[in-house]
Structures are given as structure tokens and as C-alpha cells.
Amino acid sequence: MRxxxxxxxxxxxxxxxxFGLPVQAAPDYRLEPRQIxxxxxxxxxxxxxxxxxxxxxxxxxxxxxxxxxxxxIDTGPSRRYGEALRAAIAxxxxxxxxxxxxxxxxxxxxxxxxxxxDVPIAALAGTARLMADEGDAMAENMYRLVGDWxxxxxxxxxxxxxxxxxxxxxxxxLRLLALQGHTGADLAILDETTGVxxxxxxxxxxxxxxxxxTPGIDAWLADLDRLGALAWSLVxxxxxxxxxxxxxxxxxxxxxxxxxxxxTEAAARGADMNEVMQSPIPTRFADLPLARYELIxxxxxxxxxYEGAQFRLLAPAP
Amino acid sequence: MRVTVCGTNCRAFTKxxxxxxxxxxxxxxxxxxxxxxxxxxxxxxxxxxxxVSAGEPDPLGSVMWDYHHERLLEGRPYVFDERVKVMAxxxxxxxxQVPIQVDAxxxxxxxxxxxxxxxxxxxxxxAVFQPGPEVAPLLAIRIRVEQATPxxxxxxxxxxVWHVGSSRVDAAGGGCTAPSVVRAQxxxxxxxxxxxxxxxxxGEQSRLRVQVSHPMDNGLVGDIPEFYLxxxxxxxxxxxxxxxxxxxxAVSENPTLTLQLxxxxxxxxxxxxxxxxEFQAAF
Ligand SMILES: [Zn+2]
Numbered sequence: 001m002r003x004x005x006x007x008x009x010x011x012x013x014x015x016x017x018x019f020g021l022p023v024q025a026a027p028d029y030r031l032e033p034r035q036i037x038x039x040x041x042x043x044x045x046x047x048x049x050x051x052x053x054x055x056x057x058x059x060x061x062x063x064x065x066x067x068x069x070x071x072x073i074d075t076g077p078s079r080r081y082g083e084a085l086r087a088a089i090a091x092x093x094x095x096x097x098x099x100x101x102x103x104x105x106x107x108x109x110x111x112x113x114x115x116x117x118d119v120p121i122a123a124l125a126g127t128a129r130l131m132a133d134e135g136d137a138m139a140e141n142m143y144r145l146v147g148d149w150x151x152x153x154x155x156x157x158x159x160x161x162x163x164x165x166x167x168x169x170x171x172x173x174l175r176l177l178a179l180q181g182h183t184g185a186d187l188a189i190l191d192e193t194t195g196v197x198x199x200x201x202x203x204x205x206x207x208x209x210x211x212x213x214t215p216g217i218d219a220w221l222a223d224l225d226r227l228g229a230l231a232w233s234l235v236x237x238x239x240x241x242x243x244x245x246x247x248x249x250x251x252x253x254x255x256x257x258x259x260x261x262x263x264t265e266a267a268a269r270g271a272d273m274n275e276v277m278q279s280p281i282p283t284r285f286a287d288l289p290l291a292r293y294e295l296i297x298x299x300x301x302x303x304x305x306y307e308g309a310q311f312r313l314l315a316p317a318p
Numbered sequence: 319m320r321v322t323v324c325g326t327n328c329r330a331f332t333k334x335x336x337x338x339x340x341x342x343x344x345x346x347x348x349x350x351x352x353x354x355x356x357x358x359x360x361x362x363x364x365x366x367x368x369x370v371s372a373g374e375p376d377p378l379g380s381v382m383w384d385y386h387h388e389r390l391l392e393g394r395p396y397v398f399d400e401r402v403k404v405m406a407x408x409x410x411x412x413x414x415q416v417p418i419q420v421d422a423x424x425x426x427x428x429x430x431x432x433x434x435x436x437x438x439x440x441x442x443x444x445a446v447f448q449p450g451p452e453v454a455p456l457l458a459i460r461i462r463v464e465q466a467t468p469x470x471x472x473x474x475x476x477x478x479v480w481h482v483g484s485s486r487v488d489a490a491g492g493g494c495t496a497p498s499v500v501r502a503q504x505x506x507x508x509x510x511x512x513x514x515x516x517x518x519x520x521g522e523q524s525r526l527r528v529q530v531s532h533p534m535d536n537g538l539v540g541d542i543p544e545f546y547l548x549x550x551x552x553x554x555x556x557x558x559x560x561x562x563x564x565x566x567x568a569v570s571e572n573p574t575l576t577l578q579l580x581x582x583x584x585x586x587x588x589x590x591x592x593x594x595x596e597f598q599a600a601f
Contacts, residue, residue: 141490144490268518269518269525270516270517270518270525270527272527272576273407273417273460274405274406274407274417274418274419275405277407277417278405296407296411300407300415300417301411304574307527308514310516311514311515311516311529312514312515312516313512313514314514314516314528314587314600314601315511315512315597315598315599317508317509317510317511317512318511318595318596318597
């Protein structure tokens with residue numbers, strides 16, 4: 001007996017509907033660690049905004065795979081990413097994960113923590129405070145931006161406070177710097193053994209930088225001076241490609257100075273926010289992914305301070 | 319400590335904040351009378367002539383357009399007119415402080431008043447602006463948005479037609495129901511009515527900018543009743559009004575306003591809140 005060829009499909013479709021089986025496979029991050037220095041592996045994110053296509057995989061995550069175990073720097077944007085990262089690490093080494101360091105509290109850097117809940121997670125005290133205060137709101141926002149990739153993601157706070165100084169791990173001398181320019185609590189890590197600088201989001205490369213928690217452009221520029229004075233031969237920015245020179249640092253500083261000048265001049269002219277958001281973007285930044293988008297955001301974050309500095313007292317409170 | 323990211327209750331928050339004006343039901347009755355009104359609009363626009371078309375559907379396709387046309391524009395003739403520029407960011411980075419700028423200088427000389435609103439806000443109205451002949455029809459202000467919404471400026475010209483400009487702001491939402499930032503700051507009462515600002519020459523003209531310390535309570539947060547600046551007047555040296563501004567509690571806390579005076583004459587801004595407090599600042 002011949003069957004109509006469409007029938008089995010219709011039957012399957014009906015069954016899927018009845019039992020609510022997933023029609024699409026679960027999204028997969030496909031993380032591919034790449035060795036960039038002795039023991040040092042990079043999982044490079046895309047220079048995009050958060051989206052339902054990329055699941056928030058826009059961040060650079062690094063791990064040191066040593067004989068003494070694995071140290072992970074940042075855990076990514078979601079539980080699913082953290083799990084994929086852990087699986088990717090296991091493909092590179094049999095050594096167990098011993099420790100996690102978080103560079104700062106932004107959701108794309110810390111929401112993979114659940115996958116590392118069995119090892120100590122360390123961060124600056126200020127980072128832990130910011131995560132406790134704002135973590136769930138930021139996670140909610142991530143859920144809105146990237147959707148299903150976030151399923152089951154919860155904020156896991158660090159359980160260890162880092163102090164600036166030297167941390168020895170698996171034959172590496174890691175200099176920990178407590179900086180503040182990007183969020184008020186930013187950890188930069190210089191591996192003095194390999195000469196690799198893990199700059200976190202203090203350095204962006206070929207992607208417009210973000211300013212939602214910066215204490216101010218001056219503070220950020222001061223941090224970049226400090227990082228520039230250190231001896232390193234390879235820099236891993238928080239977002240964007242790694243480099244063997246100080247190009248990413250100079251690009252970040254150049255962009256910050258341009259923002260500062262743009263806001264200062266606009267406030268002196270009496271410009272309101274929308275006019276500032278539409279400021280011309282110099283050609284050297286215009287091709288950076290998300291240049292206009294981040295200028296709009298940074299205007300929201302920072303311009304009120306520049307206005308405030310420009311305003312006079314016209315009338316005291318009565 | 320673990321915090322759940324987003325349960326199903328995330329959405330309940332925005333739901334209660336949708337426009338639930340009881341008069342919404344009247345929109346149904348109004349629909350019956352819309353037929354002849356559409357016709358009248360078309361006739362009027364045809365009489366007015368020019369490049370404008372009338373009674374056209376909302377270019378942003380807002381479900382609230384007809385409702386606001388009936389209620390805020392009193393069902394009178396309207397055209398969507400690109401000469402009314404509404405500047406707003408495409409998304410609200412901070413839903414409590416969304417900058418809006420209206421520029422209707424292309425219609426200067428014909429303007430009766432300018433009405434600003436956000437279609438999907440629980441308190442749609444933002445401001446009513448009446449610039450006199452010495453004040454440019456240009457206004458920048460910051461507002462709260464509760465969810466993604468069209469933002470409108472309707473300019474009523476002397477011929478009785480509303481010229482409508484629109485912009486769309488995307489938003490995660492919650493700006494109207496977020497706890498007050500001002501009230502969380504110690505000593506805010508002592509600063510109530512303090513005015514910061516400046517005057518900035520623009521050729522022959524002057525930009526006037528102010529930021530007024532005021533919580534602009536909208537009655538939607540906790541048990542705090544409405545407490546907001548509802549009136550402002552720009553006055554010349556001898557006290558004569560140059561422009562008037564009616565404000566609604568969609569306006570953000572510590573309102574920031576930008577106006578443009580066509581001359582270099584001295585000016586003062588007078589403000590009053592719904593509790594009768596009056597404030598005054600000279601430029
Ligand atoms: Zn960051």
C-alpha cells in the first residue's frame with residue numbers, strides 16, 4: 001500500500017505540536033579557543049552588539065591552562081556560554097579548572113559564572129558590590145536582548161575579594177591592578193611570565209567602547225596611562241582583536257579624548273542631548289562597529305555631567 | 319547569593335502602566351463620527367492646498383493614533399508634516415531621561431501652539447508650548463517612557479490644522495514607574511526649586527537652558543502623590559510673557575529645558591508646581 005508522501009511529515013508535525021518538542025535545536029556558541037601565548041588561550045568574541053543571533057558572544061574570554069590547573073578570566077554572557085566555555089577548556093586540557101577571575105561586573109563578562117560555581121570566583125570588592133546591586137537588572141536586560149540563549153541564567157556573586165598585587169598560578173606571575181575607568185572597579189591582569197596584558201574593558205579594539213558605569217573619562221585615561229607604562233608584548237582587549245603593539249590602547253585613548261572634547265564643546269555651545277547624539281563622527285571612528293549607537297548611549301551616560309559643569313546657578317532654592 | 323534572572327512576573331509591571339483612561343471606551347463611539355470628520359479634513363486640506371495631504375494614516379502605525387487625535391487634537395484636521403522635526407534617540411538608554419527636541423521653525427509665524435505627547439505612556443501628554451513672536455518654536459525637554467512609544471509634536475497653525483511630526487523611541491521600559499532618583503538624594507527638599515542653567519549666543523539669538531531641581535512625582539510610584547512643575551513662563555524685562563509652557567508629569571525629574579530667544583534681550587523664567595510653589599530665574 002502506498003502512502004501519501006506528506007503524511008509522515010504531517011504526523012511528526014502533529015506529534016511535535018502535541019508534545020511541545022523543540023522544533024529547532026538549542027542555540028550553540030561553538031567556542032573555539034585559540035592559543036595566543038604559552039599556556040594562554042583566547043576565546044574571541046565578535047565585535048557586534050548583543051543580539052538573538054550571537055547570544056551575547058561579543059566578549060573576549062581567556063584561560064591559562066597549566067600543569068597546576070586552569071585559571072579562567074571572565075565567564076561570558078550566559079549560563080549556556082559558561083557551560084560551552086567549560087567544555088571548550090576540557091577539549092584543550094585534562095587539568096581541572098581551579099579558579100576564576102572576573103575583570104568587572106558587566107553581564108557579558110560574568111553571567112557564565114554558574115558553570116564555575118564549584119571553583120573559587122574572585123573579583124575586586126567593588127565588582128562584587130556592583131554585581132550584588134545591579135546584577136539581576138543587567139541580567140534581565142540581557143534576557144531581553146539575546147532571548148533564549150539566556151535560559152536558566154542566574155547571577156552568581158564572586159566568593160573571594162581580590163587585592164592588587166601579585167598572584168602566583170601554575171608557574172605564572174600575575175600582577176593584579178585595581179583600576180576604575182570603565183566601571184569604577186576594573187581588574188587588569190599583567191602576566192609577567194608571558195608578557196600578556198589582560199586589559200578587560202579598559203581597552204576596546206576596533207569596536208566603539210561603552211560607558212554606562214564609568215566614573216569619568218579622566219579616570220579612564222589615567223588608567224590607560226598606567227597600562228601604557230607597563231612592560232607587555234601582547235594585549236587582550238575586552239572586546240576586539242588582540243594586538244602585539246599599543247594600537248588598541250592608543251585607539252581607546254583617542255576615542256575617549258574625542259568624546260570628552262565633543263561633550264565639552266557641545267555643553268559650551270548650549271547644545272541639548274539630541275544635537276550631541278547627532279554630532280559628526282570623525283572618519284577614524286566612523287567605521288568602528290556601533291559607533292553611532294555607542295555615541296548615543298555615551299551621550300546619555302555622560303553629557304549631563306558636562307552640562308552640569310557648564311551651568312551656573314541662576315536661582316538658589318527659595 | 320543567587321538572583322533569578324527573569325521570571326514570568328517581569329511583564330506584570332508594564333501591564334498595569336498601559337494607558338487605562340476610562341474614556342478609552344468612547345473611542346468606539348467616536349469611530350462612528352469619524353467618517354464625516356475624515357471628509358471634513360480632506361476638504362479643509364484641499365482648501366488649504368499646498369504639499370500636505372490630510373487624514374492620512376499614521377506613518378508609525380500606532381494603535382493609539384486615532385485615540386489621541388480625538389482626545390488631544392480634539393478630532394481637528396491634521397497632516398503629518400516633515401517640517402515639524404521631532405528629534406529623539408532611536409532607543410531609550412535611560413527610560414527615566416529620554417531627550418526629546420522639537421523644531422518647528424519651518425512653520426514660524428503661523429504657530430498657535432505646540433503639543434507634545436508620547437502615544438503609549440500612562441501619562442501621554444508632555445507639554446504644551448506657546449512661543450510668542452520673540453521666541454523660536456524650538457524646545458528640548460527630557461521625559462520618562464514606560465515602554466517603546468511614538469513621540470509626537472503637533473503644531474497648531476492659525477488656519478486650524480495640526481501639523482504632526484513623529485519619532486519612535488524603543489525602550490525596555492519602566493521609566494514612569496521607576497523609583498525617584500531625586501527623592502533618594504539626601505537634602506533634596508533643600509534644593510527644591512534651585513535653577514541651574516545658562517544663556518548661549520546663537521548668532522543674533524540666544525539659547526536658554528535650565529535645569530530645575532524638582533522630583534516631578536507622577537503619582538505612579540509608591541504612595542507618593544503627584545507633585546510636579548505644571549506651568550512655566552518666559553518673561554521679558556518688563557514682565558511681559560514671551561512664551562508659555564504647560565508641563566505634565568511625563569517630564570523627567572529635575573527637568574532640563576532648552577528654549578531659544580530670537581533676541582538678546584534680558585529674560586526670566588517663572589515656574590510653578592501643582593502645590594503652588596513658585597520659582598524664578600533670570601538669564
Ligand atoms: Zn564592560
